[in-house]
Amino acid sequence: MTSISAPGTSISAPGDVRRGERGKAACRGIFARSFPGERAQVRRVRAAIAPLLDGYPFADDAVLIVSELAANAAVHSRSAAAGGQFTARAEIYAGEYVWIGVEDQGGPWTQNGHDDGRPHGLDLVAALAGAGNWGIDGDAEHGRTVWARLNWPRC
Numbered sequence: 001m002t003s004i005s006a007p008g009t010s011i012s013a014p015g016d017v018r019r020g021e022r023g024k025a026a027c028r029g030i031f032a033r034s035f036p037g038e039r040a041q042v043r044r045v046r047a048a049i050a051p052l053l054d055g056y057p058f059a060d061d062a063v064l065i066v067s068e069l070a071a072n073a074a075v076h077s078r079s080a081a082a083g084g085q086f087t088a089r090a091e092i093y094a095g096e097y098v099w100i101g102v103e104d105q106g107g108p109w110t111q112n113g114h115d116d117g118r119p120h121g122l123d124l125v126a127a128l129a130g131a132g133n134w135g136i137d138g139d140a141e142h143g144r145t146v147w148a149r150l151n152w153p154r155c
Contacts, residue, residue, distance in 0.1 A: 031090040035070070037079030037105070045070040045088045045102075052090055053098065058150050061128045062098050065148050066090065068124055069102035072146065078107035089145075094152070101147030106140045122146070 029052045035041040046067050053059035066088055073079045073086035087103040125134050129148035138144035 028092040028094040029090070030092075032087060034085045034087045037074050037077075037081065037084035037086055039071065039074050041074060041086075042067055042070045049088065049090050049100075052092060056092065056098055057153050058098070062090070062100055062150055065125050065128055065150075066100045066102065068121060069100070069146050069148075072121060073102050073104035076107075076109050077104035077144070079104045081105075081107075096152050098150045098152070099147065100150075101145045103138075103145040104143055106138070106143040108140055 031049055031052050033048060035045060046063050049066050050059070050063050053062050056062065070086060070088055077086070078084055079086040084105055086105070089099075089101045089103070091099045093099075122134075125146075125148055129150060133150070134146075134148040136144055136146050
């Protein structure tokens with residue numbers, strides 16, 4: 001699902017996978033922190049979010065996704081400009097899902113085609129999150145949030 005929303009507005013449907021139905025499960029943890037828009041900050045994002053995901057069955061996938069989203073913000077958006085920043089977020093609803101996202105400062109994204117036959121960037125996010133469980137909100141002018149939702153596996 002890809003949706004676009006302007007600042008101060010939100011486009012969502014009941015039960016939207018972006019955040020789900022908040023009343024359904026108790027929130028185990030919320031993380032939100034801004035980082036300088038530098039490539040070296042990606043490892044700091046991973047180190048900061050990993051402890052929050054302790055015990056989540058797909059913690060490695062979630063850390064890989066937030067790492068990729070942070071790298072994209074630090075390389076492909078205005079967040080990479082001098083003084084720029086990006087914000088990494090995570091919400092864990094034990095037994096239900098984990099929602100992760102990175103908000104950048106907008107700017108044009110250059111779409112580079114890859115002809116080496118292997119997945120890159122958002123291809124990895126799409127593969128790990130699954131169809132309909134990731135998206136991009138916002139725009140080049142006001143900034144974007146790229147997010148993914150990983151459902152908690154059922155027994």
